[in-house]
Amino acid sequence: MTQAIKTQTQTQSSTAYFQALKCKECGAEYELKASNVCELCFGPLEVKYDYNALRLTVTRETIQAGPNSIWRYRPFLPVATDNVIDVGTGMTPLVRSHRLARRLGLNKLYIKNDAVNMPTLSFKDRVVSVALSRARELGFTTVSCASTGNLANSTAALAAHAGLDCCVFIPADLEAGKIIGSLIYSPTLMAVKGNYDQVNRLCSEVANTYGWGFVNINLRPYYSEGSKTLGFEVAEQLGWELPDHVVAPLASGSLFTKIYKGFQEFIEVGLVENKSVRFSGAQAEGCSPIAQAFKEGRDFIKPVKPNTIAKSLAIGNPADGIYAVELAQKTGGNIESVNDAEIIDGIKLLAETEGIFTETAGGTTVAVLKKLVEAGKIDPDETTVIYITGNGLKTQEAIQGYVGEPLTIDAKLDSFERALERSRTLDRLEWQQVLV
Ligand SMILES: *Cc1c(COP(=O)(O)O)cnc(C)c1O
Secondary structure, three states: OHHHHHHHHHOOOOOOOEEEEEEOOOOOEEOOOOOOEOOOOOOEEEEEEOHHHHHHHOOHHHHHOOOOOHHHHHHHOOOOOOOOOOOOOOOOOEEEOOHHHHHHOOOOEEEEEHHHOOOOOEOHHHHHHHHHHHHHHOOOOEEEEEOOOHHHHHHHHHHHHHOOEEEEEEEOOOOHHHHHHHHOOOOEEEEEOOOHHHHHHHHHHHHHHHOOEEOOOOOHHHHHHOOHHHHHHHHHHOOOOOOOEEEEEOOOOHHHHHHHHHHHHHHHOOOOOOOOOEEEEEEEOOEOHHHHHHHOOOOOOOOOOOOOOOHHHOOOOOOOHHHHHHHHHHHOOOEEEEOHHHHHHHHHHHHHHHOOOEOHHHHHHHHHHHHHHHOOOOOOOOOEEEEEOEEHHHHHHHHOOOOOOOOOOOOOHHHHHHHHHHHHHHHHHHHHHHHO
16 A cells, blocks of 8 residues: 555656455455466456545546547556556447448447557557556566467567567467567567467466566556556447447457456446446457357366467466456347357458458457347347457458459450459359349
8 A cells, every 4th residue: 555655656747546466256455466376366467546645636637638549538547647658549439330230220329440450450459558557667677468469469569669678478389470570570470389278378388486476477566457448448439428339359368358447437437328338359269268158157277288270368277267257248249159250251241341450359350249149139229339459460461362362464454354344244244143
């Protein structure tokens, strides 16, 4: 507690509203240091805020007067000053879907498009912006992470921007776009021969001995708060209203539970009206420990060995899995899984109907949306928001061979005309059924 008071008086230009780290299980409170596990019960630690103070100072107007980035919500984020890493992360488009909605028979579908988030085209830029801003405040000079790909990209890029040393860990078998997407920022990149869960175990050992700031290990309580901005922005972009139903992908389950925390905080401080929102989660069949626990009504996760093209979601032993199950249960949502072929179809469906090229995680989300609609688990008149969390240019391997081919021609008009005629004939054959 003394530490919390210190943060408030240290800063002249800004006030901090975060008070302590609090155990999600037993409620024990800790100083605001780099730590993610309760010393008493080993439960995960979460950031605690002074909601009374927030209610008195934060209004829709003060938020709208802030920067056009996640930092317009700074009072709800665990950093003590305005000296944050702000490269324009967040405030990505919330797109009203017409063509995908019509295809699925939905009337009020929205797409939160983090495929175009800054700077590295995934939602991870949100969590890393917060984690590295806090890491600097805590005095770290080297930052690190255990990643399924996007997190390494974001940590490397934002560390470069902030002038921090960076060493990131990934499974060795990631897509080329994810590997180059880290290497370009010149971090030390450790490609571990093993899956994410093995990478994560190794990183926990390194974190204990090297004194580095691991964004998703010892800085995890701060990092995970960044995902709340996916809730805040949707509420603000819907005109300060909450949706009826959200569908989001699940790897560790953190993002899913933090969208909920964001909605609850806005209700708590009076920025939006109270409303119950259904939470539905999406996993790939080849790594679906959370979906399996949900379906079997279990209150524990059985770890699995991942085998799916959705590598960004391939966490076999998800840290927040059980909280994700509880959230779907208590809000009347669902957690579904889809196979690799359905994921590819999901990527193509979103591209062809909305002009958004998402990676495998987004394909998973779209495919699960479709499955839930077909099972009658989404009401056509509900305001439904799907979260598209990453960009398809990073996972091109996944759709190679499923997207047709260019028509190679000579630089001559007659060559073009012959090719055009051929393609129209092919189109006619393909669409004959539809056109008749
Ligand atoms: C990491 C990641 C997720 C899931 O994040 P969790 O918070 O671990 O559940 C979803 N989509 C993409 C593209 C990701 O990179």
